Each structure stands twice: as C-alpha cells, then as structure tokens.
Amino acid sequence: MPDSPDAAQSDATEALSSARAAYDRVRTEIAKTIVGQEEVVDQALTAIFCRGHVVIVGVPGLAKTLLISTLAKTLSLGFSRVQFTPDLMPSDITGTEVIEEDKATGARELRFVKGPIFANIVLADEINRTPPKTQAALLEAMQERQVTIGGIQHKLPDPFFVLATQNPIEQEGTYPLPEAQLDRFLFQILIHYPDAAQEAEIVRRSGSLDQATPEAVLTGEDIRTVHEVIRATPIADHVLSYALRLVRATRVDQPMDNDTDRPKMIEDYLAWGAGPRASEYIVLAAKARAALTGSTHVTPEHVRQMAKPVLRHRILRNFNAEADRVTSDMIVDSLLEEIPVEGTTQQEQQQLDKVIG
Numbered sequence: 001m002p003d004s005p006d007a008a009q010s011d012a013t014e015a016l017s018s019a020r021a022a023y024d025r026v027r028t029e030i031a032k033t034i035v036g037q038e039e040v041v042d043q044a045l046t047a048i049f050c051r052g053h054v055v056i057v058g059v060p061g062l063a064k065t066l067l068i069s070t071l072a073k074t075l076s077l078g079f080s081r082v083q084f085t086p087d088l089m090p091s092d093i094t095g096t097e098v099i100e101e102d103k104a105t106g107a108r109e110l111r112f113v114k115g116p117i118f119a120n121i122v123l124a125d126e127i128n129r130t131p132p133k134t135q136a137a138l139l140e141a142m143q144e145r146q147v148t149i150g151g152i153q154h155k156l157p158d159p160f161f162v163l164a165t166q167n168p169i170e171q172e173g174t175y176p177l178p179e180a181q182l183d184r185f186l187f188q189i190l191i192h193y194p195d196a197a198q199e200a201e202i203v204r205r206s207g208s209l210d211q212a213t214p215e216a217v218l219t220g221e222d223i224r225t226v227h228e229v230i231r232a233t234p235i236a237d238h239v240l241s242y243a244l245r246l247v248r249a250t251r252v253d254q255p256m257d258n259d260t261d262r263p264k265m266i267e268d269y270l271a272w273g274a275g276p277r278a279s280e281y282i283v284l285a286a287k288a289r290a291a292l293t294g295s296t297h298v299t300p301e302h303v304r305q306m307a308k309p310v311l312r313h314r315i316l317r318n319f320n321a322e323a324d325r326v327t328s329d330m331i332v333d334s335l336l337e338e339i340p341v342e343g344t345t346q347q348e349q350q351q352l353d354k355v356i357g
Contacts, residue, residue, distance in 0.1 A: 052186025077120035
C-alpha cells in the first residue's frame with residue numbers, strides 16, 4: 001500500500017531537518033578556526049553537499065588554504081594537499097607505475113603507486129602555478145572521478161572533491177586555467193579582506209595559547225544522504241525557466257528567448273557566454289541553498305544567491321571590459337537587474353531586486 005501524503009510530507013520534512021542540522025554542525029566546527037567569511041564558508045559547504053569542486057580566489061594571507069584544511073578536518077574523509085609548482089609533473093598527482101621484483105622468484109611486474117589525488121578531498125594549492133600539462137591531469141579526475149594510467153582506469157574514492165586556491169594579483173610564473181577546466185568547478189568563490197573587528201579577533205586568536213581544534217562531525221555517507229535530499233528538492237517551472245534565461249542571456253552569439261532584449265552590458269562586454277553545465281549547476285546550487293536553509297522548495301532568490309559563484313568563471317569578458325575595468329560580477333549583477341522572473345507580481349519582483357541591492 002503506498003504511503004499517505006502526510007507520511008511522505010513528514011519524511012521530506014525530517015530529511016530537510018537532518019540536512020540543515022548537518023550543515024549547522026559543520027559551520028560550527030569551522031567557526032572554531034575561521035573568523036568571519038560566512039558567505040565563503042556557506043558557498044564552500046554548499047558545493048561540498050552538491051558534491052562539486054571549488055576554486056577559491058583571493059590575495060595571500062586570507063586563509064584560503066586554512067579554510068579548506070579546516071573543512072577537511074570536519075569531515076571523516078581522506079585528505080591530501082598538493083602544492084602546485086612550475087616543475088610539478090602529472091605523475092606527481094595521479095601516481096605512476098613502478099617495476100617491482102619478487103625476491104623469491106626473480107619475476108618482475110609493474111605495480112601502480114597511487115598519487116595524492118587518491119583521496120576524498122584534494123587541496124590543489126595555487127593551482128595556476130603549474131603548466132597546462134599538469135593542470136590537465138586533473139580534468140579526467142574532476143569529471144569522471146577516475147584516472148587512466150597505462151590504459152588502465154583507476155576509480156577515485158567516493159565522494160571526491162577538488163578544492164583549489166588561486167592568487168589573482170601575482171601573475172608572473174603562472175598559467176591561467178583553461179576554460180574547459182574552469183567549467184569543471186561548480187563554484188568560483190571570491191574571498192575578501194576581513195573587517196576591523198574580524199581582523200582584531202584573528203590577531204587575538206593567533207597570539208593565544210588556546211587554539212581550538214575542529215572535530216570531524218560528518219562522514220561520506222552523511223554527505224551522500226544530504227546530496228540525495230538536495231536532488232529531491234522541488235523547483236517550480238517558472239523558477240527553472242528563470243535560471244535558464246539567466247544563463248542563456250550570456251550567450252552573445254545566440255538570439256534571446258521570447259524575443260526579449262539582452263542587457264546592454266552583456267552586449268558590450270562579453271565575448272563568450274556560459275554553457276549548459278552552468279544551467280545544470282545553477283539549478284543544483286539553488287536546490288542546495290533551499291534545502292540547507294530549511295526551505296521546502298526553490299525560490300528565485302535562491303537562484304540569485306547562487307548566480308555569481310556559478311557564472312563568474314564561465315563568462316569570458318572582451319577587451320572592452322578589461323579596458324573599462326568591468327568585472328564578471330558586475331556583468332552578472334546586470335543580468336539579475338534586467339532579467340525578470342516570469343510569473344511574479346511587480347511587488348515580488350521588487351523584493352527580489354533587493355537581494356542584489
């Protein structure tokens with residue numbers, strides 16, 4: 001006999017409550033080490049529960065590496081760190097085959113020695129400091145969750161995340177990530193300077209003998225469970241349509257849907273728009289935002305909150321944008337201001353506009 005609607009609703013409510021509790025537990029543990037940066041932490045956790053990869057961009061000294069290592073400590077998962085340098089080789093990441101001799105028989109055979117990528121969480125520190133050949137070693141791992149060595153496929157642990165860091169101001173001796181690799185990252189997260197009170201707290205903690213240590217509070221199975229809750233979060237057709245129109249409006253070489261006007265900033269400053277993976281990810285991220293904040297469904301506000309981290313690294317600015325110092329975030333802001341949500345009243349649209357105001 002099928003479950004009653006009330007029982008199904010009760011199960012959904014319990015699942016949402018469990019997801020929210022898991023999210024809060026990890027945030028509490030991270031706060032023992034990381035001061036402030038709530039939005040960065042929220043986006044990083046959202047990506048983890050979506051089982052997506054993240055690249056965090058910020059100037060030196062903003063605790064990018066510390067944030068990722070602290071996040072790893074709150075999860076009962078394997079963790080490895082790779083410091084990317086110009087002389088790093090692909091085999092230094094994926095592993096290599098070595099000749100092993102059986103001392104009893106003298107027989108020799110090839111044995112695969114796993115590299116640091118065979119962990120649940122891989123910290124790719126300063127990922128843009130290594131040449132494209134080594135950067136490409138991550139492509140198969142990020143997309144297929146496997147590496148191929150000598151024609152043999154080796155599955156990576158489940159779950160598997162690449163959490164990368166990047167310095168935006170020092171470009172000497174760096175190799176910009178190709179668009180194909182950037183597209184594999186669910187989010188590009190920007191980390192900014194702390195405010196005065198937060199910086200004072202950072203200094204106080206760093207000079208104290210009492211250093212708090214975060215505890216592991218979630219397992220891989222917990223993450224998989226929350227991920228299932230996120231996937232099952234319902235999204236209305238008009239919200240899904242809104243997310244798609246935001247992404248499709250960035251494609252300057254394609255006509256706009258429903259003969260609407262494309263925002264002028266898009267026309268003037270974009271050379272290339274986001275692909276279908278952006279559409280998939282913005283909907284998934286919006287579902288995660290809804291589930292992790294206790295909402296039973298996705299709203300346009302959830303889509304708006306996830307637009308920048310999903311789109312900022314998937315749109316390619318042209319020379320005019322560089323010359324006029326127009327950033328990717330400014331372009332996404334213009335999208336959110338000028339692309340309306342169909343099916344909402346004028347008052348609801350005004351409330352949505354406050355999200356980016």
